[in-house]
Amino acid sequence: MLDVRRLRHDPDGVSADLARRGIAASEVKALVDLDVAVRGAAQRRDEARAKVKRLSKAVGAARKTGDTATAERLQAESRLLGEQAGEADAGVAALEEELCQLLLVTPNTPDPDAPDGAGPQDNRVMRMWTPTGVPFNEAAYAECQRVPHWEVAAQHGLLDAERGAKLSGSMFPLWRGKGARLLRGLTSWALDRHTTDAKDGAVWEEVRPPTLVKTATMVATGHLPKFEEDMYHLERDDLWAIPTAEVPLTSLARDELLDPATLPLKLCAYTPCFRREAGSAGRDTRGLLRSHEFDKVELMAVCAAEQAPALQAEILARAEGLLRDLGLAYRVLDLCAGDLGFSSMRTFDLEVWSPGVGSWLEVSSVSRYGDYQGRRAGIRHRLDGGGTAVASTVNGSALAWPRVVAALLEAHRQEDGSVRIPPPLRPWVGGLSRLG
């Protein structure tokens, strides 16, 4: 949620920032007008209430001295004012609700350092990495690597898409045998890395959160109310299936006032992720490129504003470190203002090269939210000099597995059709060095 105070003191700045996302100035104007109306109405209500309070005290005093006549006269006066205050309050509540609903569907302002641009085509490629150290060249991949992963998976019995569809419908992958083992190994490997390897700072605490959450939990991160169509909802119990572990992890600190000594709070979780993928019907339906349920390891931090950039850099470095150990070529994208997610102010995407599909696949998104989510979630921390501040949040995948597996099955496919398991991963898959 945007800070209404900034909206008040710097409406033009907010307008200019949101324009970079394609938000019209008239929308910001509507917010500002509503805020003015709320404050005016609240002031009138507060004045009436103040009078009621004073009169009520006088009633008490009059009763004590036995001055019944005065008490009754003041009571009548107070009752009238009380009615006025009640009406005024109803007006304030309605206006506040309207403002809140509008604020909840207004996205975050982009960071000044985020590149300009309207969509994916304008994202900036920051760097590329290849396992050989030679600059990336699509043509350098051998013929045996140019087989799409769904064929490789079928060849080795790693995936059973038909039966997955039988159980749950299309885009619900069913992993089998060494495929399931590989997936489990990847999760354990990443979790162990993040929670024990403190080379670059304090370790991340492993969390196993619930995967069904309340509406308030989904609102805190910005997934509701705007993106309801993308979420699975269990109506009977009014619970939502999480689209990412970011959702439960962020709400760990929801409505809490944190001691600055506990910051940054660094959390790490493996969870399944559920996405309806509404509006992407027919796209990327083959193989592992897009599915309704997938596994991901997520890193998430709650911190003071000034700690956020370094944490974002650490998460990015951790995600990159995993890809390097897997020997997969990747590139880092600095998302332009127009392609930024709703709640994010700055995002770096990691994409691996998939030689069998012939395209870059997004496997991680590392975002910084400023205090946008913190304000929605009611997460604050004390300030050293006294007072409080809304906490900042940062998170990123490290990593989302299906597309990593897709790239791995293709890039590491050998001439004989077998797939080489990258050495760093082998201890986590029972020492297995190849598939097939």
Added chain:
RNA sequence: GGAGGGAUGGCCGAGCGGCCGAAGGCGGCAGUCUUGAAAACUGCAGUCCGGAGACGGACCGGGGGUUCGAAUCCCCCUCCCUCCUCCA
């Protein structure tokens, strides 16, 4: 699913319808003492909104109601605890 008990400040906990934004404790901050620390003692301090400020308002799980006036009385909801039931 059935029965009962509970929810108060950063945390724990007391609280007759007006003198309660709320005792007390812990924790926090500042000071005295100390080479330093601890202990002890003294003092300060809730959160949020509006306002340049003076000041005003809100907040005792959430929402309604009664009343001139509600942390306190009534109703509904949520969550937690105990017992029974069921169960991986």
